[in-house]
Every structure is written in structure tokens, then in C-alpha cells.
Amino acid sequence: MDYSRLSPNRVYSCVLMAITMLSLSAIQAQSKSKIQHIQSKYNKSALAKVQDEFSRDFTKKDITLRAFAKNNGLKISETLNDGNQIELVDIGADGTPLYYSTFSDNSSMVSRANTLYTGGALDLGISGQGMKVGVWDAGIALLTHQEYSSRAIEGDNTSEINAHATMVLGSMIAKGIKSQAKGVAYNATAISSDWKADKVEVITAAANGLLLSNHSYGIRPDFVPDWYFGAYIQVAKDWDRIMYNAPYYLMVTAAGNSQKLKFNDAPIYGKTTDGFDLLLGFSTTKNGINVAAVESEIDNNGNLVNAAVASYSSHGPTDDGRIKPDIAGCGANILSTQSSGEKNYDTYSGTSMAAPGITSAMLLLQEYYDRLNGDFMKASTLKGLVLHSADDVAAPGPDYKMGWGVMNTKKAAELIVNNEYSSLIIEESLAQGETYSITVDARVGEEFLASVSWTDPVGDFVNKGELNSMTPALVNDLDIRVTKNNVVSLPWKLDPRNANAAAVKGDNLVDPFEKIQLDNATGTYTITISHKGKLTNENQVFSLIVSGASTSKCNAISPSEFTMSSTYSDAIDISWEAIADSFFEVQYKKENDVEWNTKFSETNDVSLENLVNGGTYIVKLRTNCTTNIFSEYTEAFKFTFDGVLTDDPFKAEAQEVVVISDKLKFSVHPNPTTDQITIDGPLSDNAYYSIVSSTGTLLKKGKAKYNDIQVDDLSSGFYSLTIFEDGEQQSMKFIKN
Structure with missing residues (x-):
């Protein structure tokens, strides 16, 4: 476009006033003067003749299409199950019915x-x-x-x-x-x-x-x-x-x-x-x-x-x-x-x-x-x-x-x-001269990504007329690096002078978002956030996002190997096998109560207090890796509190564990697993299973009785196993490492 014909005042006016909608580019381009210019180039009589022919053809075709549809059992128009609308508009030279269709790209x-x-x-x-x-x-x-x-x-x-x-x-x-x-x-x-x-x-x-x-x-x-x-x-x-x-x-x-x-x-x-x-x-x-x-x-x-x-x-x-x-x-x-x-x-x-x-x-x-x-x-x-x-x-x-x-x-x-399990979302700040570092373990089979994002302050630079000025607008230049065994991985960057080229990895000097991608990551990595030069305001808030890695060794499996003892007249102590980097949620209530009492413990034991002598209680608990990642509850068990206990209710015959459930009873081992799981339980030949991903996708199904299920083809993560038998169903989670 030749702008030499525009006066400086005209250019300035256009910049201030020429704001338009972006989605309707045809309308944007067709101002009144442009439409008039286009019309001046048309052969108006020829265009009118074509319009007349199309109009007459449309009238005749409507009758032909209705007859064709009736003779062939077709609909003239309808709305399909996917919401797209179709309409018969023509018949191909080979007799094919031609429908127009909306392309609903939701x-x-x-x-x-x-x-x-x-x-x-x-x-x-x-x-x-x-x-x-x-x-x-x-x-x-x-x-x-x-x-x-x-x-x-x-x-x-x-x-x-x-x-x-x-x-x-x-x-x-x-x-x-x-x-x-x-x-x-x-x-x-x-x-x-x-x-x-x-x-x-x-x-x-x-x-x-x-x-x-x-x-x-x-x-x-x-x-x-x-x-x-x-x-x-x-x-x-x-x-x-x-x-x-x-x-x-x-x-x-x-x-x-x-x-x-x-x-x-x-x-x-x-x-x-x-x-x-x-x-x-x-x-x-x-x-x-x-x-x-x-x-x-x-x-x-x-x-x-x-x-x-x-x-x-x-x-x-x-x-x-x-x-x-x-x-x-x-x-x-x-x-x-x-x-x-x-x-x-x-x-x-x-x-x-x-x-x-x-x-x-x-x-x-x-x-x-x-x-x-x-x-x-x-x-x-x-x-x-x-x-x-x-x-x-x-x-x-x-x-x-x-x-x-x-x-x-x-x-x-x-x-x-x-977050805090297989991903990390961290909001932090970096002071002048500081670095921020964390160490994470890559999760085998998952894509390892680490990103830093920040809201950058404004600086002095504003372009006032220089064509393709490459002066960076970035003020606070943060850097993300991922290191393992002294090998440093760098973020993606692009080159505007070769804009069609693929991205490369290097020192990004212009973007307030940097991302590092590691293929086939294994082992332990250190992620470091630092900065170049002087930080405006001597501080920069940033957001670190990591996926395919974690700082936790927690496994979201239900607690097991319980013991119970009491040294108080109104309380008992419960303990179970320790699970690394986890905390535990314990729920208990009197047998006929509606509301559960809940206690949290960072250790593998808890004291249930304010118990009534002779009262029957129900207890269940689960492992929490984070506030959002947790195991299934254990099967509920009940006991009668008789004051100071001298025997372990989990082992004493009179206090045998009673499953509080009318649902199917089965177990799965090993859990977590690497290649297969085995279903054990009193299941009939009619029982069958399904495995569903954490996103709700059905992955496997088959007979459940005495069945070893191969899961080595599944990626690492949580899965739900459901057993169906004679109208009953029961589900549990398992972990594939």
C-alpha cells in the first residue's frame, strides 16, 4: 500500500479511528468506497442475465429435488445427531444427492x-x-x-x-x-x-x-x-x-x-x-x-x-x-x-x-x-x-x-x-540477585515439561515510527534451566528474521514465558529460575509449572496392616503401615450415627477419642497424597469399645473385622503394579471387569474370575477397575507405575 499519498495528519487520524471488528474480514475490507469501485468494474447487464438464469433454475430445481427425494426415500432437510444441519440442494451428474451441511466446529x-x-x-x-x-x-x-x-x-x-x-x-x-x-x-x-x-x-x-x-x-x-x-x-x-x-x-x-x-x-x-x-x-x-x-x-x-x-x-x-x-x-x-x-x-x-x-x-x-x-x-x-x-x-x-x-x-x-503429585503449579517471587531451585523426579513414560511465566513491568521503550524495530519490549528477563549431571537444558525460542523456521532451544531474551521440553526423561532433575541484569522494582513474581515430574514419593494406595490398642478409658489408638510423603484421613462414627467424625494425621497412627464404653463404632480411612489426590477408603470395619483394650481387635476372634458393605468383595494385587494385576475374590463365572482411565475412557474389559489382566500397555497413572456381577458392581482404584 502506498502511504505517500496520506498526509501525517491523515495517518494519525487513521491510527486513532480505524478500529474494526476482526472476525468479519470481508465486511472490514468492503467499505462503501471499495464496493463502489468493484461495481464500476462489473458488466452489469451480464451479471443481471446470470442472476436471472440462476433464479429460474432455482425455481425449477425445487420441484425436481422434491420428487427425487420422495422417490428415493430421502429427506429434503434435517438436523443430524451432531447438530449439523443438512439440505438437499442438487443432484450430481452420476445421480448422487448433493447436500449442503453446516460444519459445526464447536x-x-x-x-x-x-x-x-x-x-x-x-x-x-x-x-x-x-x-x-x-x-x-x-x-x-x-x-x-x-x-x-x-x-x-x-x-x-x-x-x-x-x-x-x-x-x-x-x-x-x-x-x-x-x-x-x-x-x-x-x-x-x-x-x-x-x-x-x-x-x-x-x-x-x-x-x-x-x-x-x-x-x-x-x-x-x-x-x-x-x-x-x-x-x-x-x-x-x-x-x-x-x-x-x-x-x-x-x-x-x-x-x-x-x-x-x-x-x-x-x-x-x-x-x-x-x-x-x-x-x-x-x-x-x-x-x-x-x-x-x-x-x-x-x-x-x-x-x-x-x-x-x-x-x-x-x-x-x-x-x-x-x-x-x-x-x-x-x-x-x-x-x-x-x-x-x-x-x-x-x-x-x-x-x-x-x-x-x-x-x-x-x-x-x-x-x-x-x-x-x-x-x-x-x-x-x-x-x-x-x-x-x-x-x-x-x-x-x-x-x-x-x-x-x-x-x-x-x-x-x-x-x-x-498439583504436588505428578505436576507442580507454584507462584513465587525472585528478588534481585536471587535464584530459585527445586529438585524433581521424572515420571517414566510421561512427557517432562517445565515452564516459567511472569507479568512483566513496562519500560521506557515505545516504537514511534521505526520499521521492524527489534528493540526488546521485555524488561525483567527471567531464565529457566533444567539440569541433570551437569547437562543443562534450555527453553524454546524463535527467530523473527527466519519466521517460518522451526523453533530451536537456546537462551530466550524476549519472551515473558519460557518452556523446556525433555524427551524420554528419567531420574532426578534440578529446575532453576534466575534473572539477568537488574530487576525493575528489585523483585519479580513468577509462576513455575511442571508436568511429568513430582517432588513426592507418595503412592495413593489404601492403608493396610492395622493394629489397635488403648491406654485410655475413652480412646483407642490405631496404627497402620507407613506410606512416604502422605497424610491420612480417618473417619469414624457410632454405628447408628449419621455423621462421620474426621481426623487427619501426618503420621501412620491416630487416636479416636471420646468413645463410650460398650459402644459399637465404625472406622474407615484413606491415604492422601495431596488435597486432590487420594486413595479409596479402606473397607469399613467395626468394633465394640469395652474400656481399656488388652487385645488387638484386628486379631482377636471376638473382634473379627466385619465388612460394612453389601457390595461385591474382591481384592486386586499387586497395587501399584507395573505389568499386570490379579483379581481375587468369590466371583462367579458371570463376573466381568472394566478398566477406565482417569478421564473416563474405557480401556479394557473381560471376564473377571481368576483373571490376570495385562496392564503393561497402559501409561503411568490412576485407573478405576470395576467388577460387575449379577446386577451388582464395585469399583476400586489402582496405580500403574
Whole structure:
């Protein structure tokens, strides 16, 4: 584009005012003057003739198709089980019926957010209940739409209802009255505001506890000089400043749809047609998340089968080489709410639809983290968790098209629940001159990843006109290293001067997120966080995320080898075999009581107090490796307290252990196991078993009686074994090492 014809005042005006919606790139490109220019090139009489022919053909074809469908037992149109709508539109030359079909590429499925729902693969009952998200856009959504009328509120005083804002909000919180339009966080509430005073309003909202906001808009790309693309300009710095000063708040932006539109004539790498170096404005923030759109296929188990960046989605990098976009989500053919009526819907595509899918999936992760920990993650932790757990696509490591890959909400949620067991999520701070180190053991057969993420302060640098300036925007440069036997592993990094090349491992000098990946890791590793130079404010809060490794040697197996004794007139002592790095939960009650008494012990013994002489009591206990990882309870046993006990009730004939259960009785050994398990118990020939993964996937089934089950083909982790016999069923956990 030749900008020599634009006066400086005109360029300045375009930068300030040319803000537009990103998902509707065709509309964005077709201003009134451009439409008039196109029309001047058409042969109007020929076009009218074609239109007339098509109209007459359509009328005749309608009669032909109805007869064809009736004669062949076909339907003219229907809604399939997967929600896609089809309609017979033509008959092929070979007699094949040709149907049009919607391609419903649901954003909750692509991000795997649906696995957190009730009935999803993880079945967590997470849907955004009680959570609030912000949406800033060209105007406000139609707040009275049937999908979210009571859960969407106006955030400012604008009265302009906007179609783009309505579709974005619907993709986030729509209840699902029309099932295919269900939003990702369909029970959440939202603030809908226009973009005029977005920074001012976000500061107020963040100060009042807002965790996430979605911004599916940006600077109009066809009106700005080339140096703007990829540049760290004042608006990016302003948003970084907001996020640094509100460390629990995270801004999510859309990458834009300019990949094929040739707006940047001087990209930092390649030709204009390559699609690189197209990010503008607040898309280049250090601390926010910028979202690309992906075209992908997900199987029934939530696994990514294939993925590629959408043909319209704008590529990075930033001029200083930071990895942008950060993450990719679904933007293809998403059914959402429409502003033309309270019961109206339409289908949309673009990064404007990919971004809200990511925003609301992250809202679900915050809900889940809060449920388990009673607190929310800092923005750097949430961002780090999403980038850490993303599905890598194509070549190993990040790229400038989809960032760290396709968001995997399921994997992120599993890291949350397994924290301090097979994963670590740590929020710490680094003072000037300090280093932070931990030692972990790799879990054999699992991918070892270690990441550091931080919200970076603003510095003095702002690009004011230099084309492709590579001056780093990063202020506090933290480093992550993983060491074993004096061998140091380095994080991934990219080179903006060779933007299409695969990522390499080295010293990353520009990104406020670094990730190290180790293949076939075994043994013990030291993870170290350090910094270069002087830290602004002499301190930097950071988030460390580790998967495929642990600092605990705990095995979540039920306690065994009990003994019981008493030295008091109203108490007994119970002990059991010690289990490393664990604590224990003991529940007991009087036989006919409803409520259980609960005691926790960091040692392998406990005293049950305030017992009544002659009373009969029931006891059960389990091993806890963390607050979220624990074994099954032992079988409940009962005893009668007769004052000072002289015999062990577990061994005395009169105090024989009684199983308080009418369910099936069986045992499994060894547990944990490495290659096989054996089922023992009074089972009939009708008994059969199933093995289900921690994500709810059926892996094995077969006859249960006298059966040795090979499990050497399973990866390390927790599994549920269920025995079925004559209408009864009983389950227990086992661990595969």
C-alpha cells in the first residue's frame, strides 16, 4: 500500500479511528468506497442475465429435488445427531444427492472445555457458575437475548446494540436453549461494554475483581503505515501497565484475519503473501494472550487428530521476536446469538470467535482452580498453564502462526488436580540477585515439561515510527534451566528474521514465558529460575509449572496392616503401615450415627477419642497424597469399645473385622503394579471387569474370575477397575507405575 499519498495528519487520524471488528474480514475490507469501485468494474447487464438464469433454475430445481427425494426415500432437510444441519440442494451428474451441511466446529470441543462439563470426559461439573467475564466490543450485546438475558449486564452507558458484540458474547455464555449455540462458559455472567473507554473501564473492573476480558477488535490494518505491524506501540504498553498493576487480570485479544489480504508491504520476514508480521496495537502486548484461529479435528476422547492455522488467521511475530500469537482456538463456523432478535442465531467464523472461546475456557480453569484451592490463579499462572498444556502442532515447539499450539483445557485441568503429585503449579517471587531451585523426579513414560511465566513491568521503550524495530519490549528477563549431571537444558525460542523456521532451544531474551521440553526423561532433575541484569522494582513474581515430574514419593494406595490398642478409658489408638510423603484421613462414627467424625494425621497412627464404653463404632480411612489426590477408603470395619483394650481387635476372634458393605468383595494385587494385576475374590463365572482411565475412557474389559489382566500397555497413572456381577458392581482404584 502506498502511504505517500496520506498526509501525517491523515495517518494519525487513521491510527486513532480505524478500529474494526476482526472476525468479519470481508465486511472490514468492503467499505462503501471499495464496493463502489468493484461495481464500476462489473458488466452489469451480464451479471443481471446470470442472476436471472440462476433464479429460474432455482425455481425449477425445487420441484425436481422434491420428487427425487420422495422417490428415493430421502429427506429434503434435517438436523443430524451432531447438530449439523443438512439440505438437499442438487443432484450430481452420476445421480448422487448433493447436500449442503453446516460444519459445526464447536469451540468448546476444540479447546476441550467440554470435558469439564457435567457428563464430560472429566465430569467436573464446571460451567462458569458464579464466574464473571468482561467483553469489550464495538457496542453492547443484545442483553435481552433468550440465551443470556439474566446473566449479561451493561458495563457502561452505551445504548448501541452491536451484532459483533452479540455473537461474541453468545459464544461465551449462551445457555444452550438452542443446543448448538451453547457458550463455552454457559453458566457464567458477563459485563458487555463498548470500546470507547475500554482501558478506563477495565481498570475499574479489574480493581473490582474481574479476572478476564475479551477484545475481538483491533486497529484497522489497511489504513496504517507498514511500521505499525508487529510494533510495540503506546496502546500495547498501556495494557501491559494495567495487567502489571492488576496481576490477577488477563486480557485476551484476537489475532485478526489479514493473512491473505497483503496489508504489510514490508514484513520482518518473507513476502507479503506469506502472511507474517500482521499483528497490530494491543495484540503485541507482553502480558496478554493473543489468539489465532485453527482448523482442527478432535476425536471422541478429546484428542487432537490434526490441526492447521486457519487460512485467514494473521501471523506474528512481533518485531522483537516474541512468540505471538500465543495460542490457537476454534474460529470456524460457530453458531451464536444474533442481535436482530431475542431468539435469532447465525453462524460466524474468524479469530473474533476463536478469542472468546479461549477466554471462556480460561474462565472455567479459574473456576476449577478456585474450587480445589479456594483462591484464583494469578494471570501469569493462568497464562502459563494454558501455554504449558497446549497441544503442540507440526514441528516441536512454538511457531509464529499458532503460538504454543491448540488450547487443551482438559490437560490444563488435569495439571490443576494433580498439583504436588505428578505436576507442580507454584507462584513465587525472585528478588534481585536471587535464584530459585527445586529438585524433581521424572515420571517414566510421561512427557517432562517445565515452564516459567511472569507479568512483566513496562519500560521506557515505545516504537514511534521505526520499521521492524527489534528493540526488546521485555524488561525483567527471567531464565529457566533444567539440569541433570551437569547437562543443562534450555527453553524454546524463535527467530523473527527466519519466521517460518522451526523453533530451536537456546537462551530466550524476549519472551515473558519460557518452556523446556525433555524427551524420554528419567531420574532426578534440578529446575532453576534466575534473572539477568537488574530487576525493575528489585523483585519479580513468577509462576513455575511442571508436568511429568513430582517432588513426592507418595503412592495413593489404601492403608493396610492395622493394629489397635488403648491406654485410655475413652480412646483407642490405631496404627497402620507407613506410606512416604502422605497424610491420612480417618473417619469414624457410632454405628447408628449419621455423621462421620474426621481426623487427619501426618503420621501412620491416630487416636479416636471420646468413645463410650460398650459402644459399637465404625472406622474407615484413606491415604492422601495431596488435597486432590487420594486413595479409596479402606473397607469399613467395626468394633465394640469395652474400656481399656488388652487385645488387638484386628486379631482377636471376638473382634473379627466385619465388612460394612453389601457390595461385591474382591481384592486386586499387586497395587501399584507395573505389568499386570490379579483379581481375587468369590466371583462367579458371570463376573466381568472394566478398566477406565482417569478421564473416563474405557480401556479394557473381560471376564473377571481368576483373571490376570495385562496392564503393561497402559501409561503411568490412576485407573478405576470395576467388577460387575449379577446386577451388582464395585469399583476400586489402582496405580500403574
